[in-house]
Amino acid sequence: MAQTEKKGGLLRKSSASKKPLKEKVVLMYDEIFTTEDPSKCNPRFWEELFLMKVNLEYLEGKLEALDGEELMKIKDNINCLFQHCIQALGEEHPIRVVNALQTLCALIRGVHQKNKSTSGFDIINMLVGFDKAELCMKNLMESLDSLLCAEGSESLKSLCLKLLLCLVTILSSPLSRREHGYDAVVLLALLVNYRKYESVNPYIVKLSIVDDEATLNGMGLVIAQALSEYNRQYKDKEEEHQSGFFSALTNMVGSMFIADADEKISVQTNEAILLALYEAVHLNRNFITVLAQSHPEMGLMTTPTSPIPMTPVTPLGTTPPSSDVISSAELPLDADVQTSNLLITFLKYSSIVMQDTKDEHRLHSGKLCLIILTCIAEDQYANAFLHDDNMNFRVNLHRMPMRHRKKAADKNLPCRPLVCAVLDLMVEFIVTHMMKEFPMDLYIRCIQIVHKLLCYQKKCRVRLHYTWRELWSALINLLKFLMSNETVLLAKHNIFTLALMVVNLFNMFITYGDTFLPTPSSYDELYYEIIRMHQNFDNLYSMVLRLSTNAGQWKEPASKVTHALVNIRAIINHFNPKIESYAAVNHISQLSEDQVLEVVRSNYDTLTLKLQDGLDQYERYSEQHKEAAFFKELVRSISINVRKNLAFNTLSQELLLKEFSTIS
Numbered sequence: 207m208a209q210t211e212k213k214g215g216l217l218r219k220s221s222a223s224k225k226p227l228k229e230k231v232v233l234m235y236d237e238i239f240t241t242e243d244p245s246k247c248n249p250r251f252w253e254e255l256f257l258m259k260v261n262l263e264y265l266e267g268k269l270e271a272l273d274g275e276e277l278m279k280i281k282d283n284i285n286c287l288f289q290h291c292i293q294a295l296g297e298e299h300p301i302r303v304v305n306a307l308q309t310l311c312a313l314i315r316g317v318h319q320k321n322k323s324t325s326g327f328d329i330i331n332m333l334v335g336f337d338k339a340e341l342c343m344k345n346l347m348e349s350l351d352s353l354l355c356a357e358g359s360e361s362l363k364s365l366c367l368k369l370l371l372c373l374v375t376i377l378s379s380p381l382s383r384r385e386h387g388y389d390a391v392v393l394l395a396l397l398v399n400y401r402k403y404e405s406v407n408p409y410i411v412k413l414s415i416v417d418d419e420a421t422l423n424g425m426g427l428v429i430a431q432a433l434s435e436y437n438r439q440y441k442d443k444e445e446e447h448q449s450g451f452f453s454a455l456t457n458m459v460g461s462m463f464i465a466d467a468d469e470k471i472s473v474q475t476n477e478a479i480l481l482a483l484y485e486a487v488h489l490n491r492n493f494i495t496v497l498a499q500s501h502p503e504m505g506l507m508t509t510p511t512s513p514i515p516m517t518p519v520t521p522l523g524t525t526p527p528s529s530d531v532i533s534s535a536e537l538p539l540d541a542d543v544q545t546s547n548l549l550i551t552f553l554k555y556s557s558i559v560m561q562d563t564k565d566e567h568r569l570h571s572g573k574l575c576l577i578i579l580t581c582i583a584e585d586q587y588a589n590a591f592l593h594d595d596n597m598n599f600r601v602n603l604h605r606m607p608m609r610h611r612k613k614a615a616d617k618n619l620p621c622r623p624l625v626c627a628v629l630d631l632m633v634e635f636i637v638t639h640m641m642k643e644f645p646m647d648l649y650i651r652c653i654q655i656v657h658k659l660l661c662y663q664k665k666c667r668v669r670l671h672y673t674w675r676e677l678w679s680a681l682i683n684l685l686k687f688l689m690s691n692e693t694v695l696l697a698k699h700n701i702f703t704l705a706l707m708v709v710n711l712f713n714m715f716i717t718y719g720d721t722f723l724p725t726p727s728s729y730d731e732l733y734y735e736i737i738r739m740h741q742n743f744d745n746l747y748s749m750v751l752r753l754s755t756n757a758g759q760w761k762e763p764a765s766k767v768t769h770a771l772v773n774i775r776a777i778i779n780h781f782n783p784k785i786e787s788y789a790a791v792n793h794i795s796q797l798s799e800d801q802v803l804e805v806v807r808s809n810y811d812t813l814t815l816k817l818q819d820g821l822d823q824y825e826r827y828s829e830q831h832k833e834a835a836f837f838k839e840l841v842r843s844i845s846i847n848v849r850k851n852l853a854f855n856t857l858s859q860e861l862l863l864k865e866f867s868t869i870s
Contacts, residue, residue, distance in 0.1 A: 231258040238283045239268050245286075252290040257301060260308040269316030277320060277332065285335045288313060292342060295349035300362065303353070307365045310346075314372045367397060367408065380424075387428035388479075392848060394425075395482035398489070399841040403834050414489040425486060426496035430548045432479040433555045440558050440604070475559055475571040478844045483552065484574055487581050488829065497549040497582070498591040498624075550601050552578070553627050557603035560635055563645050570840055576651040579628065580827050583658035592625040592659075593668045601627035606638045625659060626672050632656050636680040640687040646699040649684070653707045654824065660714050661822050663722035671724045674715075675731060681708050682739045689745055702753075702763035705746065709770045712736070714821050716773050733777060733806045734799065737785070740778045747771050773815045780813050781806060 228236075234255050237244040245251040269277070277284075287309070294306035317332050334342040350366050370393065383390075397409040416422060486493040556575040563569045582588045591597055598621040632652050639645055656677070663670060685708055688701045695701050719729050736743065747768065754765035788805050789797055797805075829837065 229258075229261065231255070231261055232264050234258070235261070235265055235268060238287055239272075239280055240283070241279055243286070244283065252286075252293075255290070256294045256297075256305045256309075258305070260305050260312070262308060262312045265309070265312045266316045266319075269313075269320060272320070274320065277317075281332055281335070284313070284317070284332060285338070288333050289338065289342060292346050292349065295346070295353070300359070304362065304365065307362075307369055311365075311369050311372050314369070318372075364408070367400070370397060383424045383428060387424065388432060391425055391428045391432075391482045392478045392844075395478065395485055396841065396845060396848070398485045399481070399837065403830070403838075410489060413485060416490055417492050422486075422490070422493055422496050423499060425482070426493070426499060426548050429479055429483050429486075430551050432476055433483075433548075433551045436476055437551065437554050437558065475567050477567065477571055477574065477840060478848060480571060480574050480578070481840065481844060483548075484578050484581075487578055491585070491587070494582075494585055494588045497552075497588065498547055498597070500545045500547050545599070547599075549582075549624060550599055550627070553601055553624075553631055554603060557605075557631055557634065560631075560648075561604065561606045561638070563639065563648065564643065567843075569645070569648075570836075570843070572645075572648055573651070573836065574840070576648060576655065577827070577833070579631075579655050580651060580658070583628070583655045583662075584826055586662075589625075589659070589662040589666075592628065593623055593663070593666075593670065595623060597624065598622055599624055599627070601630075603627060603630055603634065605634060608638065622672075623670070625670065628659065629656065629672060629677065633676050633680045636684055640684065642694070644691075644695055644699065646701075646704065649704055650707065653704065653711065657707070657711060657714070658824055660711070660718075660722070661824060664714070664718045664822050667721050669722055669724045674723065674728060675735060678712075678715075678732065678735045679739075681711060682735070682742050684708060685746055686742050689742070689749055692749065696760070700760075700763055702750065702760060702767050705750070706763070706767050706770055709746075709767060709774065710821060712774060713770065713818055716777070716815065717818060717821055727803075730803050730806055733781065734802055736774060736777055737781050737802065737806070740782065743771065743774050743778060747775060770818075773818065776815055777813065781809060784809050 234244070234251070237251070248254075272280075291306040291310045291313070294302045297303060314333065317329055328336075330336065330339050350370065353366050354363055394409070394413070398407065398413055400407060400409070402410060487497070552575075556572075556579070559568055559575055560572040563572050582592070600619045600621050601624070602619060632655055635648070635652050639648070662668070685705060688695060688705055692701070715723070715732050719732060720726075723729050723732070750764040750767040750771070753760045754768050755761075785797060785802060785805050788801070789795070794801070
């Protein structure tokens, strides 16, 4: 008996005695690709179509073979096919549903591919028609939501997700990115988190291997625009506050109202877009290059021809930036900075969000910012551009108003490698969150980031010109705070974990500082700072010694700090007598800094320190076990808010569609 083979929609006899026969589904596709209505001669045309197995290769091939003009001629039939696919998704027969989903995938992919050419038609109009787009897309999303949430076939759910992925792969097209990029990026972030701990998530795999430069840059631009708008809104509110009556009142009666003022200028955080940034940084090593991609236009102030409309702030920033804001780029916080990039925008965003961690959403956002920075601080390539002396930027981070310091003048900010801004952000967090509701988890992450950056500097012998004294001072004040509030803090936290990390940062500087501190005098200043603040280290030693000799629950963690203090105590015990002797011999009651430094330099050779192992080692970030609960809660919160705000987005789109429908 002659064998039958199937190829390109043809049924072909091996004997070649008869003409090739086409499958019925292929004949029906051919009817769709004519200018006639295929249901005119066959009223059951659409009903029969979805009972037949889809021939994806043939359908996409037909679309590929047409040019833009030919495709426009059959637009009505394409629209009709799209609408009937959506109708079929609501039917009970699973065969119809599967065939409709596959057809939609082929249709969307095929039409999108055609639009990459010079034809220039609109994808939405070609698929559904502007007049029906609102209702069609609403019905499609409702059907997909029902299929994904229902008890049923996992393969069917997988197909739904594949269709959604087809819809979001628009980030490489500038026009599509501007119109739909925000929603696509948020959707992608949610898809990546769909049951990620329970089964193999295909979107995690897909996102991790994307290497298309245009798509990755597109994603980066969408995230940068969303974060930039948040920064702009905050800046506008801040300036409005500073120029108002409240500011004058604050100046008059002192700074007792500063905390209230700070709360009043808070802007809702955007956790959805932050989650997208995290997934991109965490999963895709190629995305790291996007962080440093310069965008000169994002740093240029543009004078709009018409007033920019105010964008209403919705919970968690679930509304995308207005198109006016997107087209006029970042509207920078630093008017004199001519270039920007995603990392700078993110650091500015983090400096605002991390100011106030009392609110749950801002606490989550602050934690996510630090997790993103942790991933960046571990990446070799990211560290290379963070520490690159040829990539200097002036980064204007927001600083929390505090009674004991003046606001830094923006114009005095130096141009430095980006790692300096990261370290500034960490120092800023350390000095501004020593409070009763102590955010222990955030402090640990903050110290870990500094440690990872130091490990890179030590390994690659990078001598960073940074004001290390500010970091040392912040760390010592943190230890002082932990000791002053020992009883209150120990009721909630193991403060010895944090104390050990801080002490070991000093041990890093003591042991390896000669390999990464910028000058020999920097190393001298480290010793000066330890000696000057020796009382804090002495008090810490007394505290941990007391607890390590007791049989209580803190015995072991406290004893670790005791052992870690060995070199710091050796420095204090070695130099303090020498300084006192110098003062006595020279009849000086109080030595100047230069005099103390002179004593330090002349007595290094007699100092004995112990070699401490593992100071330049750290445990790499892992989401799966340690952060799963946090991300589950975060995704649940984002999903609720995205769902809540979809209705508002629909109203604004309706106005746009009416406008589009008048364009010939």
